[in-house]
Amino acid sequence: MFNFLNIGNFFVLLNKVSKSIKIIFVPVIIISLVFALYLSPKDYIQGDTVRIMYVHVPSSWIALGCFSSISFLIILNFIFKIKNALIIFKSLAPIGLSFCLISIVTGSIWGQPTWGTFWAWDARLTSMLVLLFFYLLIIFSYKFIKDQNFSSKICAVISVFGLINLFIVKYSVDFWSTLHQPASVNIFGETSVHKSMLLPLSFMLLGFLLYCALIFLMKYRTEIIRMKKKGLKRL
Amino acid sequence: MLNKKTKNKSFIFFLFSLLLIIAVASSLKVLDDNVLYFFSPTEIKEKSNLNLNQKIRIGGMVKNQSIIVNNNEIKFIVTDFKNEIIVTYRGTVPNLFAEGKGVVAEGKLQDKKYFVAKRILAKHDENYMPPKNKKKLNDK
Numbered sequence: 001m002f003n004f005l006n007i008g009n010f011f012v013l014l015n016k017v018s019k020s021i022k023i024i025f026v027p028v029i030i031i032s033l034v035f036a037l038y039l040s041p042k043d044y045i046q047g048d049t050v051r052i053m054y055v056h057v058p059s060s061w062i063a064l065g066c067f068s069s070i071s072f073l074i075i076l077n078f079i080f081k082i083k084n085a086l087i088i089f090k091s092l093a094p095i096g097l098s099f100c101l102i103s104i105v106t107g108s109i110w111g112q113p114t115w116g117t118f119w120a121w122d123a124r125l126t127s128m129l130v131l132l133f134f135y136l137l138i139i140f141s142y143k144f145i146k147d148q149n150f151s152s153k154i155c156a157v158i159s160v161f162g163l164i165n166l167f168i169v170k171y172s173v174d175f176w177s178t179l180h181q182p183a184s185v186n187i188f189g190e191t192s193v194h195k196s197m198l199l200p201l202s203f204m205l206l207g208f209l210l211y212c213a214l215i216f217l218m219k220y221r222t223e224i225i226r227m228k229k230k231g232l233k234r235l
Numbered sequence: 236m237l238n239k240k241t242k243n244k245s246f247i248f249f250l251f252s253l254l255l256i257i258a259v260a261s262s263l264k265v266l267d268d269n270v271l272y273f274f275s276p277t278e279i280k281e282k283s284n285l286n287l288n289q290k291i292r293i294g295g296m297v298k299n300q301s302i303i304v305n306n307n308e309i310k311f312i313v314t315d316f317k318n319e320i321i322v323t324y325r326g327t328v329p330n331l332f333a334e335g336k337g338v339v340a341e342g343k344l345q346d347k348k349y350f351v352a353k354r355i356l357a358k359h360d361e362n363y364m365p366p367k368n369k370k371k372l373n374d375k
Contacts, residue, residue, distance in 0.1 A: 193364075194364035
């Protein structure tokens with residue numbers, strides 16, 4: 001049924017994809033950094049501070065996207081017992097965690113000059129911190145619980161909680177009054193970021209995604225090698 | 236296609252997530268006011284159990300041409316275009332604090348129309364554009 005998730009077909013592709021990503025990643029990240037930090041215009045009110053957006057916004061998106069795919073994979077693994085989903089989410093989780101951390105840290109650095117405070121306990125910021133804790137919980141529960149069945153159950157429970165929290169993160173700025181501004185970039189609605197700033201933003205997103213893919217493929221390979229070395233859990 | 240165990244598992248899973256969603260939704264409903272970071276002037280006006288000694292946050296727009304700087308005290312009007320609150324504050328304000336922009340003030344209410352702030356935070360909106368475009372918009 002899930003033939004495309006089979007390890008055998010996957011592993012052959014890995015090296016090729018990984019190599020080609022390595023080639024395009026460096027130029028893309030250099031171009032997008034030059035675009036974002038130097039060529040893009042200042043904001044009409046925030047001035048140069050707006051450049052933090054080019055790191056903050058893509059990393060938040062990646063943190064959210066990563067968590068949703070992790071929870072999806074965990075639930076898939078829980079119901080259908082797909083081993084490969086387990087390895088994929090294991091190699092995705094640290095990426096999501098680091099980008100979540102980057103998003104929170106850059107956000108608080110951005111908050112000091114604009115809002116006047118590093119941290120505020122408003123709904124968006126708090127739920128983002130909770131997301132960080134969910135990442136930690138998931139990583140801990142697969143690292144420290146030896147029994148595989150039990151740990152997959154625990155992970156499934158955590159991921160359902162996390163998905164609800166994800167929903168809260170996304171819509172907190174619309175439901176309640178928060179210090180954090182509402183979303184600027186909307187797929188279905190109007191985007192309130194000017195074109196000259198949207199272009200470097202999407203370039204940065206592309207660069208970050210490539211970086212994610214690179215790290216993911218490396219981690220995925222080590223996970224597979226680790227499993228083969230153990231020799232106990234056959235795929 | 237699905238065996239019995241998988242069916243059972245997915246059933247348990249959906250039941251569990253449904254219960255959880257209901258639980259979280261209802262607890263957020265109970266929390267209600269505590270989830271709000273600040274109150275708007277209209278919400279302050281409609282609030283019945285107002286404790287004047289409690290530290291609260293109010294937020295809204297700084298009314299145009301309402302900022303009066305007097306020695307080191309600053310006085311301005313916070314509005315949500317329906318109701319207004321007069322705010323006084325001693326100290327420095329953040330860079331983005333300006334007329335016509337969002338603001339959050341932390342402090343105590345003297346009464347429903349008068350607020351003494353201990354801390355001012357600027358709230359910025361979701362619009363990003365280069366300065367030239369802002370000029371163009373203003374000229375129109």
